[in-house]
Amino acid sequence: MNSPAPILIRATGLTKKYEDFVAVNGIDFSVAKGDSFGFLGPNGAGKSTTMRIIAATLNRSSGSIEILGKDPELHGPQIRAHLGVVPQQDNLDQALTVTENLYVYGRYFGLPKKFIRAKIEELLEFAALEEKRDVKVEALSGGMKRRLTIARALISEPEILMLDEPTTGLDPQARHILWDRLFRLKEQGVTLLITTHYMDEAEQLCDRLIVMDKGSIMAEDSPSGLIKTYSTKEVLEVRFGSDKNALVAGELEALCERIEVLPDRILMYGEDGEHLLHTMKESGLQPLTSLVRRSSLEDVFLRLTGRSLIE
Amino acid sequence: MLVSAAVAIADARIGKYGERTFSGRPHTVMERSYIAFKSSAWIVVLSGFVEPLLYLFSFGYGLGKFIGTMNVGHGHVVTYAAYIAPALLATSAMNGAIYDSTFNVFWKIKFDRIYEGMLATSLGPLDVALGEIGWALLRGFAYAVGFTTVIVPMGLIQNWWGILAIPAAVLIAFGFAAIGMAITTYMNSFQQMNMIQVVMLPMFLFSGSFYPLSVYPHWTQEIIKALPLWHAITLVRSLTLGDISLGLLPHIAYFLVMIFLGLFFTTRRLTALFMR
Ligand SMILES: Nc1ncnc2c1ncn2[C@@H]1O[C@H](COP(=O)(O)OP(=O)(O)O)[C@@H](O)[C@H]1O
Ligand SMILES: [Mg+2]
Numbered sequence: 001m002n003s004p005a006p007i008l009i010r011a012t013g014l015t016k017k018y019e020d021f022v023a024v025n026g027i028d029f030s031v032a033k034g035d036s037f038g039f040l041g042p043n044g045a046g047k048s049t050t051m052r053i054i055a056a057t058l059n060r061s062s063g064s065i066e067i068l069g070k071d072p073e074l075h076g077p078q079i080r081a082h083l084g085v086v087p088q089q090d091n092l093d094q095a096l097t098v099t100e101n102l103y104v105y106g107r108y109f110g111l112p113k114k115f116i117r118a119k120i121e122e123l124l125e126f127a128a129l130e131e132k133r134d135v136k137v138e139a140l141s142g143g144m145k146r147r148l149t150i151a152r153a154l155i156s157e158p159e160i161l162m163l164d165e166p167t168t169g170l171d172p173q174a175r176h177i178l179w180d181r182l183f184r185l186k187e188q189g190v191t192l193l194i195t196t197h198y199m200d201e202a203e204q205l206c207d208r209l210i211v212m213d214k215g216s217i218m219a220e221d222s223p224s225g226l227i228k229t230y231s232t233k234e235v236l237e238v239r240f241g242s243d244k245n246a247l248v249a250g251e252l253e254a255l256c257e258r259i260e261v262l263p264d265r266i267l268m269y270g271e272d273g274e275h276l277l278h279t280m281k282e283s284g285l286q287p288l289t290s291l292v293r294r295s296s297l298e299d300v301f302l303r304l305t306g307r308s309l310i311e
Numbered sequence: 312m313l314v315s316a317a318v319a320i321a322d323a324r325i326g327k328y329g330e331r332t333f334s335g336r337p338h339t340v341m342e343r344s345y346i347a348f349k350s351s352a353w354i355v356v357l358s359g360f361v362e363p364l365l366y367l368f369s370f371g372y373g374l375g376k377f378i379g380t381m382n383v384g385h386g387h388v389v390t391y392a393a394y395i396a397p398a399l400l401a402t403s404a405m406n407g408a409i410y411d412s413t414f415n416v417f418w419k420i421k422f423d424r425i426y427e428g429m430l431a432t433s434l435g436p437l438d439v440a441l442g443e444i445g446w447a448l449l450r451g452f453a454y455a456v457g458f459t460t461v462i463v464p465m466g467l468i469q470n471w472w473g474i475l476a477i478p479a480a481v482l483i484a485f486g487f488a489a490i491g492m493a494i495t496t497y498m499n500s501f502q503q504m505n506m507i508q509v510v511m512l513p514m515f516l517f518s519g520s521f522y523p524l525s526v527y528p529h530w531t532q533e534i535i536k537a538l539p540l541w542h543a544i545t546l547v548r549s550l551t552l553g554d555i556s557l558g559l560l561p562h563i564a565y566f567l568v569m570i571f572l573g574l575f576f577t578t579r580r581l582t583a584l585f586m587r
Contacts (some may be wrong), residue, residue: 013359058428059587076586077334081321081433095347104346107339108432110320154434235351 005032008160008191009054013063016215018051023049025215026063031193033159038206039195040297042309045212047195048088051164054086054193068159070104081109084153088164088195091143092137098148099124099133106155116155123151126181143174150181161191162186167201179204197309199297211297211304216266218304223297230303232257234273236279238287239265248285255279260302267299321433329425332578340429340442341405341449344411345448360449360457363399366415368460368520371395389551395552396467400476400484401543403458407451408484412444413507417498420584427585436581440574444488450476451484470553479550483543486566489573490539496580514540532564539569 009031021277022044026194031037039047055066056072056079064073067079093101099120124130127147132140140148146166153161166182167175183206191262202209203223210220213294219226236256240248242263245266252268253259256276260267270276274294280287301309314322324330369390374549381394396441429439456477456510462468468476499503518540535541546562549555 017518024568055431056587057427074331075325076331077430077435078318078321078325078330078435080431081317083431085431087427089424093343093347093425093428095350095453096343104339105428105432107342108429108434109317110334110336110339110433111316115316130476150481158317159315159317164316 003141007031008033008035009065009193011050011054011063011065013229014050014053014060016046016053016058016063016066017061022215024053024060026211027215027217028107029217029220031160031191031211033191034191035190036194036205036207038202038209039193039212040197040199040202040206040209040301040309041195041212042197042301043309044214045197046215047212048164050212051162051193051195055083055149055162065226074178082159084150084156084158085164086149086153086161086166087145088168090149091177092145094112094138096138097134098129098140101137101148102152102155105152109156111156119155119157123154126154126184126258127151141174143170143177146170146174146178147181154185158190158192160191161271164195165197166194167198173202179187199301199309202297211301213301213305213307218260219300226297226300227295231299232269233271233295234276234300235295235303236268236270236271236276236280237265237291238268238275238277239289240285240287244261246283249284251285252280257304262308267297267302269295313315317433329437334433334435336434337438337441337445340434340439344443344446348469359403359410359454362406363410363454364402364461364557366399367392367396371515377498378526382516383548383552385554387554389552390467392465393467393487393551394468394548395521396462397548398518400455400458400462400480400516400551402520402540404451404480404484404539404564405414405487405543406484407454407490408447409451409507409511409515411450412488413495415447416443416492416495417501417529419481419520420496420534426581430581430585434482436454436578436586437574440492440577443551444485444492444573446487447492448481448484451488455480455484457473467526470557472553473551476547478542479546482563482570483546484542484566486539486569486573489570489577491573493576493580494572496577514538519544533576539565542566549558 007030011026013026014024015022015026041047041049045152049058053060053072054067056076059073068082070079072079093104096104102120102123103116106119124133127150129144132144139144167178170178189204194205197198207224208222211218218231221229242264245261249259249261249266252266256268258268258269268276277290277292321334324334359526360468375391378391380390382388383415427438430436459477465486507524518535518538524535542562
């Protein structure tokens, strides 16, 4: 029915080296208009580096990247005018109040004062910061600062909103408020680029994501597609005590599709976790604890890299 | 496709000279400084205005009583207060400019990461450099104007050419602000920053503020003549005395070079720090 959404960002063989260290290693990806696109990977995967290259504030070492058909190294200011950037570490203006932060940011884009003043009211409501409008930034909570940073990034009505670890360091309640705001933006058709090392965040927010590790892309798909390809429907987690886990591993392996032996527990992959538990008990193995759950992106990452997302 | 206002504004600069480093909006960076300044400590601002006056009263009128008059060549004989007033004017332009372009800039780079935020917008590094240097310059300018409005009624500037001391103060403040910010962008610690203070005070004391350079041996004179404050003082003093000649051009050129180098290295360093 509809023609496919236009591609806004296209990277091929994108590489960034810091001296001899390769932080981003020849990655390819493309982001279509309206996508909610995620970069999932542990610390040091190269997520922030990739984001900064897209945001036209870091030069690549090789490969190519086009944002709205332009090279960020040649058209930095023009590309940045399309983007709203929420960096990993907040860099709000500590000397200014909430509204002043929004105001000056709009001015940096060259927007007229009248336009900005109207926009500020809208954004204060969006970020639920009306009560804090004249408060200096340093008096805000972590969640409020993050919401203000997002509001600030929206002052120029960007087509693409880039969020580098939007909820790292926030408590669960603050995270959920933030996710809610990001959903609203997604509904409005804003293209979202999100990096995270939280698999639940990636599952909640992203339509499509790439799994990154050590500068490379390990896989790319929708969250459910990744789980389907790289994991089973369910997982049975069992503990036999840390000294025994390794001993029983051989026996367990025969019972299921795949097994991961972690220091404190064993993960058994299969279509039906309860059934797996049943057969295990029948063959005379009694775990200290057991838990059946659905597969998550964490399992995908473990399968792809042999390590867990959060070390 | 419908484009946002921000995009239309940025696209209007395509093809213009320096479009990658300059977006034509340093005034928005100055606007930010003005908003932050409105809620800042006024006592600090005021102290910069009062300082040269303290020197004027204690040295000019106190010490001046013992010194009497100074022969400044070309048949000019002036009171000691009138001798040091232009030097204090030049110095207050310098101090005002240095104030905002050094410690305040250092803080913004190292701790507040203000420029990182600015450079994530469609601003370029030259906008940030010009905006910050422009703001620092304004303070130097304000101090110079403030000082002038005090000394004119006191009869310390008796020559109409003295009006040119104001644009000269702008030039001087611009030069010091530009170099001050450029140096600051290369600094890594507060110890290094303190070096700036360590250089400034002796430069003030020995650059011909209080007595002519002729008291020094030749080689010392040559060193002092290489320093910016000597050029600033000589320029302003010549203007207030009405000694107008082509001989002033080298002093002006000195500051133009300072401005150019300061802007060049600040822009380059901001790019290196935040955009690569
Ligand atoms: N300026 C830099 N100089 C040298 N190494 C860097 C620099 N920035 C990042 N790195 C390294 O590059 C790798 C990727 O960093 P980053 O992109 O921040 O990862 P992520 O955001 O996924 O945690 C890390 O190993 C990091 O130490
Ligand atoms: Mg990161």
